[in-house]
Amino acid sequence: MTEPTPFTGDSAERPSRWRRFSAAARRAASLPVQGIDYLYQTGQAYRHFTLPILNGAIGDQLAARQDARAIQMSFRQLGADIAVPELHLTGPPLTTVVFLHGLMGDEMIWQAGTPDTPRYGPLLQREAGVRCLYLRFNSGLHISQNGQLLSGLLTELLATHAESVGELVLVGHSMGGLVIRSAGYYGTHTTAGVAPAATWIGRLRSIFLLGVPNDGSFLEQNSHLTSVMLRKLNVAPTRFLSKAMDQRSNGIKDLRYAILVDQDWQSPYADDVLMPPRTVVPPLPGVPYHVLVGSLLKTANSALHHYFGDGLVGAGSAVGRIFADPALPPEAQVHTRVFAQQSHAGLLSNPEVYQYLREHL
Template sequence: METGKLLHGSARLIFDSVDGVANIVEGMYRNIAATPLPFGRAPVGPAPGIAGLVHAVVRGINGGVRGASELALAPLTQYLDRYYPPGPHRAAVVAALNGVCGDHLARTQNPLAIPMSLRLLLDPIDGSESSESDTAPSMINNLFDSRRESVEIYPRNAVQGDPRFKASRRLLILAHGLCMNELEWTAQQRNHGLAIAESGGCTPVFLRYNSGRHISENGKAFAHQISGLVAAWPEPVESITIIGFSMGGLITRSALHMANDENLPWLNKVDKVAYVGTPHHGSSLERGGYWLQRSATFSPYTEPLSALGRIRSDGITDLRHGNVLDADWQNHDEHEDNADYRQLAPLPDAIEHYAIAATLSKQPAASMEKLRSDGLVHPCSGLGKHRLAEKQLNFAEANTHILYDVGHLAMLGDERVTAQLQHWLVG
């Protein structure tokens, strides 16, 4: 992301945060002043007396400074972009921010909101290791290999005439997970997509998206992105294989469902889809987040703090049950209602579907239910198993695999994942 957009968007988000904090503090003062007991109905409206006036003044000053900053930052944008070019470490931070509050960024048209695009990872022409001059923490360096350059192929073709771009008739499309971007497919010097593309003779294309938006909204956009990509591809596309990691698997399922509903021609070219660590039936971590937020509403003294829980993006709340369709979340408030409203969304026929799940357990248990999760996704959810028969995804037994003694993010750098995907997708 360009430096000008980063600074402009960050300033907007800071001003939004000041307004939010002022509302929380005013709400707590109002409730404590009006409610003599720790339980009861929380009052509404501004805080009484001088407190209400002070918070109104704070919001007014914040709005004035916001407007002045917009005018001041506008002429600096091009200068900043020229002398402070973007790099992979910055992209990782912006991607994480989009996962946490990307729905808010999109609604407020904040420049930090990531637009969806399909991209290629190309080696730098000069052979340098990175376009970023600053030194990043070693933990971030382990997440992705910054030696490769991410170049947009659709909707803006930025590689036309680039000798590094080789278009085959077989596409391998990869969708990343929550709070991530396409560079983070490379972990511990390993990239499942690039390895499979090399052995399978296909072109790897990486999806970049705002993971804070609803999964179904991203799924629709993904479906139409693939349509545009196939139409603009310089070679006739013969086959499409898709790999989704974590949330990326749910977005892939959503896109397949949309393509089927709209009879998009590219769906007939999809031969195989692999889901790696995908919470098909939700993540226990988000269910815990819901109950933490709800616990703050039990007393009017702490009720304003529940706003902090609502910072969880639409994408994160979709992970509670594994929503993939609009109907799964529309017509109810996911921050207030914990019920599972998911409609049936079976895996499309005529496609081979594969699933890899992980567990922190070191060895098999008497039943899959007794296994530990991978830290985020339980193996039952990762393999599409559900106590209700109609919600089972029914992966073929030979098309499922469980990795033991490995965490969720560690799957990205695990050679066993590469080997299993190559066995299934390349043969």
């Protein structure tokens, strides 16, 4: 009679089905914990972005109901708002560079980098001998509202620190550049009987506009057109979708055609698709403007470059009809530079862009 063959080989070395099932169950059970831990760590690392994103999306609504989460335009130091008198600017007059972020951004985009992607603020302060100040603003408000707030804040800066602030340089990325242009408008126009805030205008040395949609954003134009078409269909689902889309902030809506003054968004024709009102805001006379344009392509001579540009702002819009107008008066000083193969966010940490800033301060 043949002896039964003992159970040996690979089968004996493998864990039992129950052990394999138990190990798989333990791994599956730990996934939610690991996911929550990952989200927490990520949230801690990027928590300074959470509030600006919320304000960019619905900041106008937060401000309207006086919600504590609504950002107030302010200079920033050490991650906190700081009043102008508390800036403690001392010493001889220095060229003062004021940085403004874009939609859903904050002041950290100019400061927090890595050795491979250094940010412009600390570099300029260290290498160019200038003073750098950083602003944070509620990007969900109308651009014109932020423009007036900026004009007032710069006026207060010069009134409080007249002996320490030399010439002013303004640097704006995306929406921040539009806020600068709006501030220039309100700094040279009388509003509601108030004299123009010409003090800071007279100190302007130069303005840098990085990836700024000077003629509007194709993304917002498409969003507005989609919302209008859904509303015109006039059935319950499309009305719901249109209403939901229209909850985006006033700041986002102003990006459609770069609305820089109050009367344009206050007009009853503000939502017209083809010919909405748009007040012309020309360059400030005698102030050099440096219009820096990003392009995802290698060449700037194409329709794709003109429309898509850096991926978020079309190159045609960034150059702007006003800045490219050959009929600009002689005192207008506009310098345009295109940076090939450069994304919208990449304009904030590009060595060539930094070199341009340093050379033209």
